Amino acid sequence: MQKQNLKQKLGLNITPQQIQFLGLLQIPITSLNARIQEEIEDNPALEESEELENLDPESNINDHYKTYNNFNEPVPDFQLSNHEESLQDHLKKQILLFNLSERDLLLIEYLIDSLDDSGYLNRDLYSIASDIEISLGIQYSEKEVSESLLIIQKLEPFGVGARSLQECLMIQLKNKQESNIIKLAIKILETNYNAFSKKNFELILKSINISKSRLSKVYEIIEKLNPYPASNFNENTRTEYIVPDFKILHIDGKQTLIVNKSDISNLAVNSHYLKLQKETSDLKTKKFLKDKIDAALWFKEAISQRNQTLFKVMNVIFSIQQKYFVTSDESDMLPMKLADISEVTGLDLSTISRVSNSKYVETHFGTFLLKDLFSEAYRKDNGEVVSTNAIKKKLSEIIEKEDKKNPYTDELLCELLGESEYFISRRTVAKYRDKLNIRSSKYRRLL
Structure with missing residues (x-):
């Protein structure tokens, strides 16, 4: 006789729309424009509206946090140095x-x-x-x-x-x-x-x-x-243009965070399709129109939700690293992990990861990846907590000043970092050196 067992399993099913939203959240601003245009072409019920929407996604954020459409000059989509022959x-x-x-x-x-x-x-x-x-x-x-x-x-x-x-x-x-x-x-x-x-x-x-x-x-x-x-x-080589998703400006002695938005940020449902849906009596046509209108409404809301999520996450990052954005000194960069942002925003770790992935921030001292602001914490013997980026900066400075005829080995670098109370292993030194794109002592040698 066949035995029957009853098992209870806890699982999470992600809907296709949730997957689509996570995809929108992850792509940078340069890809977002193309993604919106693609959706407009695929769905006739969706169109670009000429009406301006409220640019501030959170009313409780002060005036020093703003969003802005297209703060950069138009970026050409052609390749500048293109060879006519292969x-x-x-x-x-x-x-x-x-x-x-x-x-x-x-x-x-x-x-x-x-x-x-x-x-x-x-x-x-x-x-x-x-x-x-x-x-x-x-x-x-x-x-x-x-x-x-x-x-x-x-x-x-x-x-x-x-x-x-x-x-x-x-x-x-x-x-x-x-x-x-x-x-x-x-x-x-x-x-x-x-x-x-x-x-x-x-x-x-x-x-x-x-x-x-x-x-x-x-x-x-x-x-x-x-x-x-x-x-x-090389035909695969093309000029890469960096369009920052965020920009930090100094205005009237205060720092201002700007969140860049898509060129096609004001979306609306086509009024003609809404009218057709009300007037038609054909069930197949009504269903087709309903599906397209629902998809358009969802996509419009998803873009708005994306902007709010980016704003919310970057606001916390901006608050934590505010001193670094003023001085540009890596020693002022505080340790910061995905979990720290998640704790403040209440968002999932995977959401924070998607927001910081492939996104750029422009500052007065350069443009860099948002993920470069994240680092682990290191506690000195005196109790001071610093970012591991400070250790990497010190490592880079030591190597820059070394005698290239007799460069420091990783073991010696460990000792020299210890003089600044950074006691890390040789293996960690090698890992940091690789992240800084610095070769081993053997290949740094000069005659």
């Missing part, structure tokens, strides 16, 4: 200057089309020869493919057609005006590439028997080369 087109024009047979030309063009966005060839020659035979029915030997690749490596920008960074740098050096220092640089890359890339100066000096000044000159020349020779032709 890397492939640029290279194929150059090979027309060579006296090539149709067979050789086909192979070279195939190789050009096989280059990646950086200009590298990431496939072995045997695989390329096999692919051509399968797809075009033409047989090429590896020697023919190799010779064709050498022709590509003579084209500009120099470095294209390389199969590794080492080869890319050597191609660029070989296309420079010949000199003793260029010959030396090529020799070092050929014979001591690993030691060169790891800045093992002692091994290179011992292996080649040259002076430190000449080795320093070699590093200076090679570090000016382009490791991504096709970067200027």
